[in-house]
Amino acid sequence: MMNWIAGIGRSTLSQLSDLGRATLILMQAIFGRSNVGVHWRLTIDQIHVVGVLSLSIIIVSGLFIGMVLGLQGYTILTDYGSEQALGQMVALSLTRELGPVVTALLFAGRAGSALTAEIGLMKATEQLASLEMIGVDPLRRVVAPRFWAGVISLPILSLIFVSVGCLGGALVGVSWLGVDSGSFWSNMQASVDFSDDVFNGIIKSLVFAVVVTWIAVYQGYDLVPTSEGIARATTKTVVYASLAVLGLDFFLTAVMFGEI
């Protein structure tokens, strides 16, 4: 019994110290003097790597999820004779929930794991230590540009996901199942509110971006520099980031839409 309690205490302590270390790493990376010119260029490079290169998976997934929504929504709505509300249903599900959440999950799998593995490998091959010895802080040089790139890319990817999803919904609903094109789009336009739906979606996406990228760079920076350590850290990134996104999504939804 005592052992059990001691075990809980130990693991709580170690998780708290992990959180503390992660916070310190993030703070050191994003605050403090840095060479803005150079770091801006590095950030742009990283936006290409984590953002632009994630476009294909985001667009394809967005299209299919929009199409599935169109199909499922149509079969349900048509029972009540209200299939013209399909546009509204597709757009609201995407902007409020599916857009930010699914994009963040895909981003964790596609870009987050790659960030962890890359930083981890730089640690294992002593590149981070070598930066330090050259007199360059790896937190500013390696971690900060990757962090900002993630924070900037994910909300944009999420908007792209939503837009493509709406098109997918229209493709199935309007072109295939024969919902009236005018009522599909005008219903969507009338029901989606910018500040309630789109803006809240962007806020969600921004929160997910910070959390997912933070987890990814921390896991990479703090891993045990062996092949096993890198494998474990990459897995952790995807698992922790996904859980954090889903948990935070419930919390944010409750705060944003709970009173309606």
Added chain:
Amino acid sequence: MTNEAFVEIKDVVFRRDQRVIYDGLTASVPRGKITAIVGPSGTGKTTLLRLIGGQLKPESGDVRVDGLSVQSLKRSALFGLRKRMGMLFQSGALFAELSVFENVAFPLRVHTDLDDDLIRLVVLMKLEAVGLRGAVDLMPSELSGGMQRRVALARAIALDPEMIMYDEPFVGQDPIGLGVLLALVKQLNQALGLTSLVVSHDLQETLSIADHVIMIANNRVAFQGSPEVMQASDDPLVHQFLHGSPDGPVRFHFPAPSLEDALS
């Protein structure tokens, strides 16, 4: 005294988790010479380099580089001091996404305002010094291990440091590569007036170029002096190490309860 010794280490205690690495280590590295750090594996020779570079901090004791106490320096002062040291890592640690040219140019771009023409000139000179000017446009992945180490060496001397630390520079080299690196270490030391610190397992090779030897064993300095004195030493520990005897003061067996107890 500070004029003679570039690095002075006094009564350093260092622990990694529970394991004691150093217990009162005292040593000094003479200026402008090649100092070899030798000792059995796992005695923390690389740790010593990291203490000198300020990447690790001792629990107690003092590490001074050119009179500056490394462990109490502020972050910015420490990074300033590191510009005066070069370090060659075991793996070379070249930046994989940059070409050979950009790797060597990296410290120059970060720490100086030189224009591109001048950077090119310096980079080519440094690569010439390690004999790899022809490889300037290659990527690190296209080089052999020994060549990577030589490029890393060019990068380490890019800012004309006062001291250079080599972490196992000879590991995994064929006899020719080893000879090239040995000659380079010696040449650079003489031509640039560097203080060199070489951590190595390759005892005979390292001793052949070293002016000064620090041997670490059992958490402290077991021997300090010139290679000739070391060869002549009748200390059993030094003797065992020099001659590679399997048993002696450094035990073959990892500490464990007696065999009878473990098997019963």
